[in-house]
Amino acid sequence: RNLLHARRYPSMTLNLLLTPVMLLLLFVYIFGDTMSAGIGDGAGDRSAYLAYLVPGILMLTIGGTTIGSAVSVTMDMTEGIIARFRTMAIHRGSVVIGYVVGSVIQCVMSVILVGAVAVAIGFRSTNATALEWLAAIGLLVLVALALTWIAVGMGLASPNAEAASNNAMPLLLLPLLSSAFVPLESMPGWFRPVAEYQPFTPAIETLRGLLLGTEIGNAGWLAVTWCLALAALGYVWSRSLFNRDPK
Template structure:
């Protein structure tokens, strides 16, 4: 099938997923509400204590400093939360028989998966804007310039793209929608064992080594440096490398499952 037909079919599947988002907004609301609740919890319940322990603050930081520190991690969790919703929607398609019907139609098979991924990236964009606006309402301020913000947006899109391909594979591999809702939960847990909420230097040795070498830490550190206008160092290269690797493995896994595993 030609590239033209693949693009056309992908656009059709994207439109289908966007209609689902508009007609069933409850899932999107839940996925956006979760990171907002985390933001409120950590800033107003733990922010005073955790902010006082932030490095580089004369006399210790305060709740406002902690808001600046934690916001990039919350934005990352927003991306992971929407990716989790993609696993659920993919598993729903697999278990309702619509995939079997698509396979009888003269369409590019990869377009079904592409529609899910592109739809998730667009939904991620809306979710990130809402959560970021909420952080600004709480008092988040930044010295980042236009290029820094452009880099932050690009990184979030890349992270969303890579995690979505991974969760599409999880949705295809799940034997039920319930399983698909639980399998990607590690994407919400791993940020807690990273630099999202506290500096990794404050962790015990073994946990610190894990936190510093897991994929999410360089992504969050890069995002934090970009949105605060500080030096990124070598973290962007590690962040991009991990994103490319996750996206490639997720795509190959998803494609293999979609082509070989019968729809349920």
């Protein structure tokens, strides 16, 4: 049902997709020469910065897409369709799970579109093996699943669509405060812990390592742990909000 809505009313999806695409083009073609000075061998190669940037942009795409999920959930809760679902002979959990499955599919489609733009402007992952590509895809799906459960909870807890959009905004802002655009080493000392100890940075570093062959270290385990914890938290929160008696 949500996928049909996205097809019939694509404006929100397109608006959310424009942000990562515009940031990708902006940082590559406007700031690329300057930003690439601290990437790789420091020779100012724009292609090196493009390779560094794409994993972070893909995570940003997932975060932005899930905002639309929070808004869709709130709109359904306030427009009465959920009340009709409650009276039907269907499993209650199927409604929330339907939101999550639809949103994860939308996230995957959004990542494919943004990834196609990245490939069109020169991104290549020549060193990644087939197993590493599968691991990268699995990580993207896992991040999408975790953030979607959180977004559904935000949507259920919000009184209207505007509040849902505002409440879910951290899902778009946190990637901007991570290692998506610059390495942690180049950040001010007071800000570095903020970027390092948040869920997006280990996920970005893991994806970067899988696609580009950089060192992953313990980022992989941290990323999986963050995703599982957020998914469990979002599931319990969403289930509790959806099952409560309507006022």
